[in-house]
Amino acid sequence: MNASLPAFAERVQSAARRATEGVYCGRVFIAPLFRLMRERGEVSSCPTTAAFKARLLRAHARGLLTLAKCPPAEKVNPLIVAASAVRRRQATFHVVLRWPRRNVQLVLEDTLDALDPKAYAAAEDYARKVHEDEQRREGRPRLITLSLDGFAARVQAVTNEAAEDVLIGELFEEFDARGEATGLSLEAFKARLRAAHRAGLLGLRPWGDKDGPSGLGVTASAVDHDGTTLHLVRRTPVPLPIPWGRPAPLLPRARARMMGS
Structure with a gap:
């Protein structure tokens, strides 16, 4: 007992x-x-x-x-x-x-002891990157910690900062520069984008003739989805607020008063 x-x-x-x-x-x-x-x-x-x-x-x-x-x-x-x-x-x-x-500390120590010198150096490089990302992140969320809804919302917000649709590879580089892509590879980033697109949380589209000649950046951005190859995250239009508010229908009222008199 x-x-x-x-x-x-x-x-x-x-x-x-x-x-x-x-x-x-x-x-x-x-x-x-x-x-x-x-x-x-x-x-x-x-x-x-x-x-x-x-x-x-x-x-x-x-x-x-x-x-x-x-x-x-x-x-x-x-x-x-x-x-x-x-x-x-x-x-x-x-x-x-x-x-x-x-227990986690003991497992990590055992893992480090079992690593060969090259793998240990890679682990040190990754730890250094994590530290640098933390300095660049400035309180913004890590993409890997977000739910699919949160991930899609964050990707859409950064995409909307541009003036046009954004290549997936370039978008990943932007998140990496901001320190938000820690723990995510480009392929893992693409997989989450595909899932968000399938769930209707954001839109992807293929590279077209109007986008100009394709190159290595387009190839690196390719995401296969239902037999279609997608390359760009669609930018959603964000309407600017009208500073003077909604205009009042003054003219029709004036006409109505004139007709009544």
């Missing part, structure tokens, strides 16, 4: 990795996780949510699992966030990480 703290933490960690409800960005909210484990009879030593949370805090303090705060997000039910909240000193936690940071 009273499992040791390491055994409890191991059970929680296993349940978190199996959970399908209350999952958010590789983390599991505490309240749904407790409900799942209670239904499976895995927390008999913690019959209440308060007891479960107290034991989670002890396991977290011992480094047996990792609790974290949930950042504000539109798609997260605030009731689940509130039910999952647990305080420790000045910190408030809401979620259990599926893989503790301690």
Whole structure:
């Protein structure tokens, strides 16, 4: 009935990795996780949510699992966030990480030890790029972290900054220059564009004669979709606001008064 703290933490960690409800960005909210484990009879030593949370805090303090705060997000039910909240000193936690940071660090160290010198150099180059991207990003979102809707909206916003439709390859280079393409290759960027186009979230079109002669940039931008090769992201017209507002129909009213008199 009273499992040791390491055994409890191991059970929680296993349940978190199996959970399908209350999952958010590789983390599991505490309240749904407790409900799942209670239904499976895995927390008999913690019959209440308060007891479960107290034991989670002890396991977290011992480094047996990792609790974290949930950042504000539109798609997260605030009731689940509130039910999952647990305080420790000045910190408030809401979620259990599926893989503790301690385990991730050990895995990374083992991976680096197994790398050959060339792969290690590539890993260093990638880490350097991530650092440089963070400096250029200036608070803008990383494309890889966005949902398909958010990805399409961000791509459309940058496309609309141009005066015409934009080649996919050039658009990817622009995002890379802004530090927003971290973790995405050009092929992965194309795949997400294809999915957004298929879902009707943005428009792609092929290169045409009116666009001029094709070259390497057009070839690099090619995306196959339903037997058609697409190259450009369509720019959506953004109407400029009329500074004086909507004009009033003064003339027809004046005529109406004249006719009435």
